[in-house]
Amino acid sequence: MFEKPNVVISKCIEHGHCRYDGSMITSEFVAELKDHVNFLPLCPEMAIGLPSPRESLRLVLANDEIKLLSYINGTDMTAAMEEYSRRISKAISEFQPDGFLLKSRSPSCGTKDVKVYADIGKAPPLNRKSPGIFGRDMLVLFSDYLIEDEGRLLNFTIREHFYTVIFTLADFRRVRGTNGIKNLIDFHSRNKYLFMAYSQAGLKKLGQIVAGHGKVPPGEVFSEYEKKLREVMMRKPSCGQYINVMLHLFGYFKKDISEKEKAYFLDLLELYRNRRIPQSSIMSVLSAWGARFDRQYLNEQTVFNAFPRELATVADSGKAR
Numbered sequence: 001m002f003e004k005p006n007v008v009i010s011k012c013i014e015h016g017h018c019r020y021d022g023s024m025i026t027s028e029f030v031a032e033l034k035d036h037v038n039f040l041p042l043c044p045e046m047a048i049g050l051p052s053p054r055e056s057l058r059l060v061l062a063n064d065e066i067k068l069l070s071y072i073n074g075t076d077m078t079a080a081m082e083e084y085s086r087r088i089s090k091a092i093s094e095f096q097p098d099g100f101l102l103k104s105r106s107p108s109c110g111t112k113d114v115k116v117y118a119d120i121g122k123a124p125p126l127n128r129k130s131p132g133i134f135g136r137d138m139l140v141l142f143s144d145y146l147i148e149d150e151g152r153l154l155n156f157t158i159r160e161h162f163y164t165v166i167f168t169l170a171d172f173r174r175v176r177g178t179n180g181i182k183n184l185i186d187f188h189s190r191n192k193y194l195f196m197a198y199s200q201a202g203l204k205k206l207g208q209i210v211a212g213h214g215k216v217p218p219g220e221v222f223s224e225y226e227k228k229l230r231e232v233m234m235r236k237p238s239c240g241q242y243i244n245v246m247l248h249l250f251g252y253f254k255k256d257i258s259e260k261e262k263a264y265f266l267d268l269l270e271l272y273r274n275r276r277i278p279q280s281s282i283m284s285v286l287s288a289w290g291a292r293f294d295r296q297y298l299n300e301q302t303v304f305n306a307f308p309r310e311l312a313t314v315a316d317s318g319k320a321r
């Protein structure tokens with residue numbers, strides 16, 4: 001049973017008809033996530049008093065500063081949006097987010113790649129991209145949180161990374177709520193091979209924090225562990241990092257499996273290295289051997305099952321790798 005992650009989401013993605021033209025964006029994977037995630041939907045533009053439908057906004061470069069202006073009238077919404085970011089950040093912190101999912105390319109919610117213009121009206125875009133104003137503020141105010149845009153999550157591996165992070169952090173939040181060091185030791189142990197995939201050095205440091213638990217109060221241990229955990233999980237592991245973990249896990253079975261099984265596994269590894277099969281194909285083989293040889297420690301490893309199986313669709317835009 002997975003703990004439900006808390007995710008801040010741009011409201012126009014599957015949660016409300018709040019776009020400038022009164023529409024909502026449909027997203028298959030966000031619709032699927034609804035049963036597994038606690039969403040906090042926000043529409044910053046409506047929150048600063050704009051209606052839907054409305055005149056669209058755009059980013060305009062003026063005196064070396066990026067402003068959020070209405071497309072036709074040129075009304076400056078920058079200060080109102082910045083004030084909203086500050087105001088809502090308290091509510092977001094209280095929500096205890098495990099991640100953010102913001103609308104791509106929006107002058108308000110975008111986290112990067114938003115067009116910047118020289119002026120309002122028919123002026124063409126400049127050769128420059130920026131985050132939106134609210135997106136930029138979230139990147140600053142929640143700098144150690146995973147903030148993705150929905151466009152990037154169309155890529156299967158980026159989506160898998162996002163799911164892995166939010167479900168791991170949600171589980172950590174649950175463990176932290178118990179304030180029990182024994183539970184933290186168990187959490188660390190179950191995540192050993194997942195953290196190894198993210199960073200060998202990070203895994204070692206997290207282990208040291210857990211091992212030093214007798215010297216400082218539990219609250220401090222959890223805070224230090226969480227800080228490091230967020231840092232470790234911020235970057236998506238490479239294929240090579242996962243292969244390293246797969247070989248470690250393979251080592252547990254070398255003496256038990258036949259030569260044919262070994263050769264089959266190494267062939268699969270090559271296919272994975274060449275991006276011909278997903279990571280889950282290899283993990284399924286390792287997990288099946290774990291069950292066959294009754295290796296309970298391995299069977300409990302989250303690297304085999306970091307998020308609900310129902311979400312593990314390999315549908316991929318092929319973009320944003």
Ligand code: SF4
Pocket residue numbers: 010011012013018019020042043044045046103106108109110
């Ligand atoms: S992108 Fe952000 S501001 Fe724009 S409609 Fe969606 S939620 Fe509202």
